[in-house]
Amino acid sequence: MINGLISKNTVFDNYGRPVTSLRIQLNAICNFNCFFCHMEGTERNMSFLTPENIEKIVEVAASHGVNKVKFTGGEPTLRNDILEIIRRTRKHINGSISMTTNGVLLPILAVKLKDAGLDRVNISMHSNDDYTFEKITNVRRDYxxxxxxxxxxxNNAGLTPVKVNFVVLKGINEDQIDSMINFCAKNHAILQLIEFETSRGRENSGDYLKYHVSLEPIEEKIKKRSIYMERNELHNRERYILNTLDGEVKVEFVKPMHNKDFCKHCTRLRVTADGNFKTCLLRENDYFNIKDKLNNQRSLDEEFIKAVKNRIPYWR
Incomplete structure (x- = not known):
């Protein structure tokens, strides 16, 4: 059982992996322009699903045992109907509803998002100093x-636990990990150190060689510093608890590259902003179009099952 969330209606792929979570891309636009952004495997500025469309997809997924939803973008808070989307989703999901965001609009939206039914947020913050932040995001340092x-x-609104996403980049921010640990301790956040990734066959590409950092030696150092460990059953990864001058802080590592264990424990199906089920971020030809099936629940139901059955572990 994964997180105690498998139900009698849960659909398993042909590798025995249950799908219990949906990752929904709400748009493909952003007020940042991070140079490494994968835009959830889609193109920028594409059309996007309506709140009604999203509710139909969530309702079908929930009928098949999905009980967790994460909203992504682009930047999902740029949608002026984001509160309606969350309210509609809350009607069908008893488990966690979360969002990945750059955090810029949270000072004005956090309480409203919580009231609409959002449980927690992941906030992308790939540097703790103004100069590097501007270099990565291509926006003003004061952001x-x-x-x-x-x-x-x-934190004040109760969108907790807050997770800070930090993509480790060679020669850019890899020297800021200690400062990010201290920052997260002070700000009551979990730090997620994320491996810079690319699709199979592109490991010799210029960007990958230039920016990729192996997280293994970093994790070994963190492990030695930890006072105890927990296990996050999502992708079967360790969560290390460290003692700092500002109290305890939790650190996780997201290592999708060449990681069979990561794929073995994947329970996620993706929905793209323009209306496709997508089985894996790293794949390029795994789209199942559902936009023309949104008014036919049976067809949408069949496409959900078809997409799940076509999930293949990327690293295996």
Whole structure:
């Protein structure tokens, strides 16, 4: 059983992996322009699903045992109907509803998002200094202060536990891990150190060689510093608890590259902003179009099962 969330209606793929969570891309636009952003495997500025469309997809997924939803983008808070989307989703999901965001609009939206039914947020913050932040995001340095206020607003609103996503980049921010640990301890956030990734066959590409950092030696150092460990059953990864001058802090590692264990424990099906089920972020030809099936629940139901059955572990 994974997180105690498998039900009698849960659909399993042909590798015995249950699908219990849906990752829904709400748009493909962002007020940041991070140079490494994968835009959930889609193109920028595509059309997007309506709140009604999203509710139909969530309702069908929930009928097949899905009980967790994560909203992504682009930047999902840029949608002016984001509160309606969350309210509609809450009607069908008894488990966690979360969101990945850059945090810029959280100072004004956090309480409203919580009231609409959002449980928690992941906030992308890939640097703790103004210069590097500007270099990564291609926005003004003072936006970093806004993101930090967004983290505070999320905590104050109860969108917890707040997770800070930090993609480790060679020669850019890999020397900031200790400062990020201290920052997260002060701000009551879990730090997620994320491996820079690319699709199979592109490991010799210029960007991958330039920016990829192996997280293994970093994790070994963190493990030695930890006072105890927990296990996050999502992708079967360790969560390390460290003692700092500002109290305890939790650190996780997201290592999707060449990681059979990561794929073995994947329980996620993706929905793209323009209306496709997508089985894996790293694959390019795994789209199942559902936009023309949204008015036919039986067809949507069949497409959900078809997409799940076509899930293949990327690293195996």
């Amino acid at each position: 970093l202060d806004t993101v930090k206020r967004g983290i505070q607003a999320a």
